[in-house]
Amino acid sequence: MPNPYETLGVARDASADTIRRAYRKLAKTHHPDLNPGNAAAEARFKDIASAHALLSDPEKRGKFDRGEIDAEGHEAAPRRPSYREYAEAAAGQRYSGGAAGGQAGNWDPEDLESIFGSMFNEANRPRNQGPARGPDAHYSLTTSFLDAVNGTTTRLTLPDGSTLDVKIPPATEDGHILRLRGKGNPGRNGGPAGDALIAITVAPHKYFARDGQDIRLDLPITLPEAVLGGPIEVPTPGGAVRMRVPPHSDNGTILRLRGRGVPGNGTTPAGDLYATLRVTIGTPDEALEAFLRNWKPSTAADPRQTMETNP
Structure with missing residues (x-):
């Protein structure tokens, strides 16, 4: 998924109001209901909704800015050190009089290759990963003006044919994001499911x-x-x-x-x-x-x- 700031066309220091206004403007242009049969518009709207869901959540926005999660809300994988970094670290220990003793010149190149190669392979060897929370799922839902004002419960049909009963609280505004805890994608290795994030579009009223x-x-x-x-x-x-x-x-x-x-x-x-x-x-x-x-x-x-x- 693209960078959420670039998707919404806002600066990294944009305020919450600026982000909300940018989302509403883009959503009204690319919403699937306004572009029936346009797969590109639907894909674009999903990116817009996902970007807004991430940046409108202060906690997730902070994690993304710090590089702790990616644009889809997944935990960023730690960067593995390169072979050169292992070599430089080991050489630094050697020069500082580490346990190996002697001078750096006494190392045989083939020994270095053998030692560093085994270290590098060990760092990259897959390990058993523990439970992890599943990624959030992003959906869009259009509701009538009166249902948004008065509140209602409506059924959302998902792409796989399953359904979600969505409770729209009274006074819901256009562009609001509803979060259904544990209704997103399944977790990994027994971890909890992610959340379902539903972007609400309020249809205009005749009067x-x-x-x-x-x-x-x-x-x-x-x-x-x-x-x-x-x-x-x-x-x-x-x-x-x-x-x-x-x-x-x-x-x-x-x-x-x-x-x-x-x-x-x-x-x-x-x-x-x-x-x-x-x-x-x-x-x-x-x-x-x-x-x-x-x-x-x-x-x-x-x-x-x-x-x-x-x-």
């Missing part, structure tokens, strides 16, 4: 838009509702609620429903829902048209009088 913990909504209302006001039903992620429109509400007026946005948790409060009123005329109405032709307001007003003609 709602998320703004942090808040939800924003364009809400159509009729002309009588805008002029006279009154109670109306407003859709929210948790179901429809009633709200009162103030009389004489202009188009673009923003009304707030407290606590009807993204659910909170122990540290983050629930957000609000902001409804922007959009006055709609609806189907043609001859009676309304006749009324407006003959209607003379008691106070004439020009809503455009404050607009600059030469901004």
